[in-house]
Amino acid sequence: MKIIVIGGVAGGASAAARARRMSEDAEIVVFERGLYPSFANCGLPYYVGGEIASRDKLLVAPIEMLRQRHRLDVRVQSEVTRIDRDKAVVHVHDAAQNRDYTETYDKLIIATGASPFRPPIPGIDSDRVLELRDLPDADRMHTAATSGAKHAVIVGAGFIGIEVAENLVRRDIEVTIVELAEQVLPPWDAEMVQPIEDHLRQQGVRLRLSESATAFAETPSGIDVTLKSGETVQADFAVVCIGVRPESRLSLEAGLEIGPRGGVIVNDSMQTSDPNIYAVGDVVEVQDFVAKQPTQIPLAGPANRQGRIAADHIFGKPATYRGTQGTAIVGVFGKTAAMTGQSEKQLIRNQVPYEKIYIHPSDHAGYYPGATAMTLKLIFAPHDGAILGAQCVGTNGVDKRIDVLAIAIQAGLTVFDLEETELCYAPQYGHAKDPINMAGFVASNVIRKDHPIVHVDAIEQADDSETFVLDVRTTAEFAGGHIQGATNIPIEELRDRLDEVPTDKQIVAYCKVGQRGYLATRALLQNGYRVVNLSGGYTTWQRRHQPDTSAGS
């Protein structure tokens, strides 16, 4: 058996190592265009910022380890330029020796990944417009960031854009982020990333949302970035990270089936339309685990698992890829945002019915020092409570809650199951009723119709003459800020002041985070009122109506 793997990180290296474990006598050749067949690409921004001080740390599996420990025939600076499926050979260009040759294969694994998208903007080819895909990119950005640069413009506020922003700030560089969408992290729901936007501004990052770069012009000392609005931002260098595209040219030219997003089409054993050719990682189109629709999600974890599956399948082991959930996380200046499954945006786009709830718990028991706030949004099917997606933003414990919900989605659990989930509890780690349980309680009560809720967008549209907005917080909380037109009756007094609540209107109750509003809703419902609770309370309302733009500019 002779296996050829095109590309190292991360799916290619996983596939090759797994293939070796499956077979001692297989001949396994890995072609890597660059110098590094296995490096920590998710660590690149942190090397730029100095958090990872040593470049060697990024070399996860040095070539010698791949060669000696796994007996892989790793050939670097070796680009596969053509796949000849009829002859089952690949054409290789060896850049070091400047020679071309062919290599036969029994099975071929394509792991060419994805490359940063560079839109046709005038001046984008300047040396002062950087990107961040591989080690040489990181070297260039490291040099730029440590050579006295004072200003940088980042085009694109996705994961990489935000991580690069944090790391350039760490280098005392003033950063402007330009993003076409109205929000950072465009695939996420806007209200969930707003705390990240606030936090970026508080750290001095200038956000230019609903904005785009229209031209790059080199100056004697740097580069001017012209924005659509007409503003020109002067910088020492710019970074473009507006997403990636599957690097599928080789596959396309070989006649393999390619999807509408440019990804190679594979079956659930990672086989392409040619059964002798597999493809894994960012180059393939995957199935969304929840939506059961084709999508393109570049993630390291799925790439690794796909590599294993391709190798297993080659050696006759049963192995199927179940789809990608889109579990993702980003940290920035100590804050964390994470998500799994479908966003509300995606569900709306796909016209899938859903309900959602917001809670604002602390990461651990409030009576133990150091508790920090988080916001958790849980999205679920209104008929049966199946969990469709979750997003969380906060300081500590965010990754834990999204990981638990990720495996809950994998297992097909419902919100009713979350009510019963038994998680670790000691006061420094969580709650006797963990945020996961709380989300389950709230969502289950909604489905059971014990807890009718409303969302902030509906309040904007509510006709005042028909609606009575009831603030059940304390008078002090009310005085500190409230929804315009609301009437304040603290929950503790509500039952004695029912005559102040109109019987002919729709009551919208709210408190700070939703809990007292829920108690008020229960009390009023049982007294015959038409009442709903504002999910997430005033805290969620503020996210939409009073973003903190006090800091930054």
Next chain:
Amino acid sequence: MKIIVIGGVAGGASAAARARRMSEDAEIVVFERGLYPSFANCGLPYYVGGEIASRDKLLVAPIEMLRQRHRLDVRVQSEVTRIDRDKAVVHVHDAAQNRDYTETYDKLIIATGASPFRPPIPGIDSDRVLELRDLPDADRMHTAATSGAKHAVIVGAGFIGIEVAENLVRRDIEVTIVELAEQVLPPWDAEMVQPIEDHLRQQGVRLRLSESATAFAETPSGIDVTLKSGETVQADFAVVCIGVRPESRLSLEAGLEIGPRGGVIVNDSMQTSDPNIYAVGDVVEVQDFVAKQPTQIPLAGPANRQGRIAADHIFGKPATYRGTQGTAIVGVFGKTAAMTGQSEKQLIRNQVPYEKIYIHPSDHAGYYPGATAMTLKLIFAPHDGAILGAQCVGTNGVDKRIDVLAIAIQAGLTVFDLEETELCYAPQYGHAKDPINMAGFVASNVIRKDHPIVHVDAIEQADDSETFVLDVRTTAEFAGGHIQGATNIPIEELRDRLDEVPTDKQIVAYCKVGQRGYLATRALLQNGYRVVNLSGGYTTWQRRHQPDTSAGS
């Protein structure tokens, strides 16, 4: 509807509050023997140690909140002395007014909890022998710990004993822990808590394992604790925390069915043998979720959920308790140990077939600063891979992994599912192949017979003439310490030195944590050798054979 709840924390208060949400017009009376119907009992040790500085923080739901917000008729210093089921009344002693009266009920909820077990040891009734169940206990211990005490003896190394030890050390008190078992945290598997023992010793805590207190004798300035070995430990005060017993006397006297462990028997709606009487929390016998056998597990999370379920059932809502998994966590001096499901000990006792694997990953990517080591033990059914239990010990990220495995057990997932789990990955949070995935990979390979393993206890028993122990680490690692009699052939050289590996013996391969040993096992298997890999490698071997007793005494 008139509901009487006997006892507050944690199940009683949950039941009462939930009952109010279910019914505005129910009459709900909560009898609390002490002064505090709802306090943070899991926080008591941290108040003693000063980590929680303010005692008020422990009053989670002050009486006024229960009365005003939930309209509960809370009566403190009011002990229910008798339940008269025929008349459906309870007899109450009001200690404040020193009067006795009766109160009728339609439904009764018993949440009397569990009380610390005090064995009949001479002198145990001394005022200098403390326990820690409620706020007055905490007040006494707080006073003792902040009144110049220099030495304390803790009898019992369960959760509370260990938490109290940490907090007394925080008060500069020298602590001796006396524990009857050979290990701390007796319900856990010994090798998994050994790092906690090492850590306690390193912090100066003296451990007396396989040891017990036989007498307490007051001295002019303190108390002498005599141990079974004959040693006498002089201390300012002692703490007894050797477990709790269900406080079921009231239920027993009322003729309710009681289990062999003293817990009140309930059905899955938390009803006792009298359908008008419910019992929740530490006083009830529960079903072990995994073993499907009756057990007694005092935990705050389950108590809260049981309270909800009892209230729901009273109001005709479908609600069933699914059993207790035993998810638990303890932190001590920055280390964390957590578990869920069945321990190996329990499975052996119950004669349930199982397999286990050990891994020693870091909490996040090793190339990102601050990664810390953890040990994860996964226990699963050998025939189908069903997850039976997990234990984890380390510094960071321990709670996250056990929470993920807790919900995996709840969902009935297998180790094959863990291979496919898609968790959050950025280098500061985890791995592209998370420890959860790694555990799934290793366990699945074992079940698929791709990866035959052996455990450290089998090596002790192995006949040397039949066994060849092969250390595949580097020569430097080997020189730093190895299993006696092992032969060193680094994995990188193994394939060229196969002639040094005997074909007529059972090969036991090992490395530091198991990964290179796995590669060696795969290579040797395919070359016709009989070979197994030592699960968890030298790290697990050291746990058993070379506990770190260098510090402490």
